[in-house]
Amino acid sequence: MKVLWNEQIIDESKVKIDLEDRGYQFGDGIYEVIRIYDGCMYMEKEHLDRFWESAQKIRMTLPFTQVELSQRLHRLANEVGIENGRIYFQVTRGVAKPRLHDFPDSAVVQPVLLADIQPVSRPxxxxxxxxxxxxxxxxxxxxxxxxxxxxxxxxxxxxxxxxxxxxxxxxxxxxxxxxxxxxxxxxxxxxxxxxxxxxxxxxxxxxxxxxxxxxxxxxxxxxxxxxxxxxxxxxxxxxxxxxxxxxxxxxxxxxxxxxxxxxxxxxxxxxxxxxxxxxxxxxxxxxxx
Ligand SMILES: Cc1ncc(COP(=O)(O)O)c(C=O)c1O
Structure with a gap:
């Protein structure tokens, strides 16, 4: 299955999660889940707004605009082509070495974006x-x-x-x-x-x-x-x-x-x-x- 990894759409087997990714080590990240009906994302704008609010609350500067993220999510959705499902996306604060609790300098460490789509049917x-x-x-x-x-x-x-x-x-x-x-x-x-x-x-x-x-x-x-x-x-x-x-x-x-x-x-x-x-x-x- 294809996934979105930062700006690339690649096979999920090609994704490399760094040992020092702060999401992996600290759970230092945020996510969203949007339902897809008939190939369209339901209440996408509301989910993106909440994503930005979560980012602000954890003092994370996202390295893309809402329009850019939306375009990437839509590119993935078109590529995967699942009509009824959900898109999961998350951003971690990025890869910072050595492992320190302190938030890294956001000018140096870039957040890591991942998204995948899975089929879902109404329960x-x-x-x-x-x-x-x-x-x-x-x-x-x-x-x-x-x-x-x-x-x-x-x-x-x-x-x-x-x-x-x-x-x-x-x-x-x-x-x-x-x-x-x-x-x-x-x-x-x-x-x-x-x-x-x-x-x-x-x-x-x-x-x-x-x-x-x-x-x-x-x-x-x-x-x-x-x-x-x-x-x-x-x-x-x-x-x-x-x-x-x-x-x-x-x-x-x-x-x-x-x-x-x-x-x-x-x-x-x-x-x-x-x-x-x-x-x-x-x-x-x-x-x-
Ligand atoms: C703890 C919690 N509360 C509420 C919700 C419902 O949120 P939403 O309606 O945006 O999916 C979720 C969804 O994942 C959740 O994890």
């Missing part, structure tokens, strides 16, 4: 039936708004949930629900949609951004306020959102049913609107071609 079974999750203490750092490649905290949380036989982790910080291990988390109570406010404790999801827009059009009230474990267990519905999995209902947490233990009415309405928005996006791109 329809999970979207229709929902999944079972477990509560896990949120022990991640306090920069969860940065889309950092250092995902160990998220991986540990997911693994803890899986060890207990659940498919997903619902993270709790000081009794409040933050998000899931790689998704934003939502609950519905008495027709109102609740989710954790953006800030340092969660990733500001691009899917979350889209849902804000769709719920406005649907006339569903959204409150971005933190809620507790107890409030979530007493909710009517729960779901998680991410670019790759879109909207997936959570029907049980710690073996306790949420609502009637089935994907809820409001969740289904939002999922339907989300898929319709994607179909419109795809149609608009087809008409442009």
């Amino acid at each position: 329809s079974v999970k979207q229709n039936l929902g999944i079972r999750a477990g509560f896990v203490e949120d022990r991640r750092w306090l920069h969860c708004d940065i889309k950092s490649i250092s995902l160990l905290g998220n991986l540990l949380a997911l693994d803890e949930a899986k060890q207990k036989g659940f498919e997903e982790a619902v993270l709790l910080r000081e009794g409040f629900v933050t998000e899931a291990s790689a998704s934003n988390l939502w609950m519905v109570k008495d027709g109102i949609l609740y989710t954790h406010p953006d800030g340092q404790l969660i990733l500001p999801g691009i899917t979350k951004m889209k849902i804000r827009e769709l719920t406005k059009a649907l006339g569903i009230e959204v409150k971005e306020v933190a809620f507790t474990k107890k409030e979530l267990l007493a909710a009517d519905e729960c779901f998680k959102t991410s670019s790759v999995a879109e909207i997936v209902p959570i029907i049980e947490i710690d073996k306790q049913k949420i609502g009637d233990g089935m994907p809820g009415k409001v969740t289904k309405r939002i999922l339907k609107a989300y898929i319709e928005a994607i179909n419109l996006f795809v149609q608009a791109h087809r008409n442009e071609k």
Whole structure:
């Protein structure tokens, strides 16, 4: 499979990761994942903006403009030709020898860019039936708004949930629900949609951004306020959102049913609107071609 490595598109077997790459040694880098529908990148601009925000938060100067990065990603997408999938791209702070914790001089050390595309299909079974999750203490750092490649905290949380036989982790910080291990988390109570406010404790999801827009059009009230474990267990519905999995209902947490233990009415309405928005996006791109 072809990948993007800095400015080149080459076979993945030709990529050389230096032992002293700061991404490899420190997890010193950031990433993004954009969903590709019918050969087009969905909400590309929003993902690129968040990528630039993450770069700024880790004090990294990117060696290309948004337009240049977008052109490279599109070159890769054209070369690989996957119609439905996701593009993953990351930038590490680069190769600096010897290994020192100090950030290297950005005039000397250039960030290293990598991108690859993999096929992905809509997880329809999970979207229709929902999944079972477990509560896990949120022990991640306090920069969860940065889309950092250092995902160990998220991986540990997911693994803890899986060890207990659940498919997903619902993270709790000081009794409040933050998000899931790689998704934003939502609950519905008495027709109102609740989710954790953006800030340092969660990733500001691009899917979350889209849902804000769709719920406005649907006339569903959204409150971005933190809620507790107890409030979530007493909710009517729960779901998680991410670019790759879109909207997936959570029907049980710690073996306790949420609502009637089935994907809820409001969740289904939002999922339907989300898929319709994607179909419109795809149609608009087809008409442009
Ligand atoms: C921790 C975390 N929260 C939320 C999300 C959802 O973000 P998005 O909707 O932009 O994919 C992700 C996606 O990877 C994530 O890793």
